[in-house]
Amino acid sequence: xxxxxxxxxxxxxxxxxxxxxxxxxxxxxxxxxxxxxxxxxxxxxxxxxxxxxxxxxxxxxxxxxxxxxxxxxxxxxxxxxxxxxxxxxxxxxxxxxxxxxxxxxxxxxxxxxxxxxxxxxxxxxxxxxxxxxxxxxxxxxxxxxxxxxxxxxxxxxxxxxxxxxxxxxxxxxxxxxxxxxxxxxxxxxxxxxxxxxxxxxxxxxxxxxxxxxxxxxxxxxxxxxxxxxxxxxxxxxxxxxxxxxxxxxxxxxxxxxxxxxxxxxxxxxxxxxxxxxxxxxxxxxx
Numbered sequence: 352x353x354x355x356x357x358x359x360x361x362x363x364x365x366x367x368x369x370x371x372x373x374x375x376x377x378x379x380x381x382x383x384x385x386x387x388x389x390x391x392x393x394x395x396x397x398x399x400x401x402x403x404x405x406x407x408x409x410x411x412x413x414x415x416x417x418x419x420x421x422x423x424x425x426x427x428x429x430x431x432x433x434x435x436x437x438x439x440x441x442x443x444x445x446x447x448x449x450x451x452x453x454x455x456x457x458x459x460x461x462x463x464x465x466x467x468x469x470x471x472x473x474x475x476x477x478x479x480x481x482x483x484x485x486x487x488x489x490x491x492x493x494x495x496x497x498x499x500x501x502x503x504x505x506x507x508x509x510x511x512x513x514x515x516x517x518x519x520x521x522x523x524x525x526x527x528x529x530x531x532x533x534x535x536x537x538x539x540x541x542x543x544x545x546x547x548x549x550x551x552x553x554x555x556x557x558x559x560x561x562x563x564x565x566x567x568x569x570x571x572x573x574x575x576x577x578x579x580x581x582x583x584x585x586x587x588x589x590x591x592x593x594x595x596x597x598x599x600x601x602x603x604x605x606x607x608x609x610x611x612x613x614x615x616x617x618x619x620x621x622x623x624x625x626x627x628x629x630x631x632x633x634x635x636x637x
Contacts (some may be wrong), residue, residue: 375578377569384579386515390490392576393513397470405450405476412478415455416570419507420629421536421618423457424605431535431633432503439464441502446491447509451477458484494523501527504537512580521595532636540627544582550619597634605629
């Protein structure tokens with residue numbers, strides 16, 4: 352377990368420093384990528400791109416909001432972890448926390464969050480914003496916590512879309528949860544893999560097989576992966592949850608709200624009003 356420093360430290364500026372872009376654009380392809388390659392590639396990608404990500408999406412995410420995805424589904428209204436008044440005193444693990452916006456919201460409700468991310472640079476942004484909860488830099492597939500350490504676990508687009516073995520992550524989460532503990536995680540809706548990742552009309556025509564589970568890989572000139580994302584069908588996700596010792600309580604597919612006029616990568620009002628973009632799995636430890 353490693354920690355990037357005192358969790359309450361704030362910088363003197365609200366704006367992060369922009370890092371230099373990569374020398375050349377990586378090649379996008381579909382090919383196999385194992386657990387080690389995926390972990391190494393994505394740690395590097397998030398370290399390199401954390402600054403740009405926080406500048407581009409920081410306003411939407413806020414400093415202390417709990418948003419489940421680009422649609423803007425907010426935990427204040429969704430209550431997928433339970434009523435806010437019941438979060439007080441609960442130990443909560445946030446996986447793939449980024450700048451720990453969700454953990455900051457949880458702390459404001461009286462919970463005791465721990466924010467975990469594979470990217471040291473993302474957690475530096477958590478330090479920049481500030482907070483009084485622990486930050487942990489670690490791989491979600493090998494959680495550095497004792498059995499039964501948490502009451503709840505959550506992950507808003509964190510870790511699970513990027514790992515080759517999601518059951519390993521889910522088994523680890525089950526291990527660190529107490530009996531009856533709840534896990535809620537959001538991922539790109541699996542149906543999106545059949546469509547181009549474009550926000551406009553070109554993103555509304557099926558261009559690939561939904562059943563093709565070959566990972567999406569961006570690689571450098573020497574063929575080394577620099578970004579990896581793994582596809583699971585909706586049925587795969589359900590089976591992963593059940594096989595890892597959880598009971599699926601709910602599957603939420605957020606609709607695109609009228610107030611949200613923003614685009615985020617392939618997410619947009621045009622596509623969001625026609626096809627789902629996010630799937631949120633609400634699970635309880637068996």
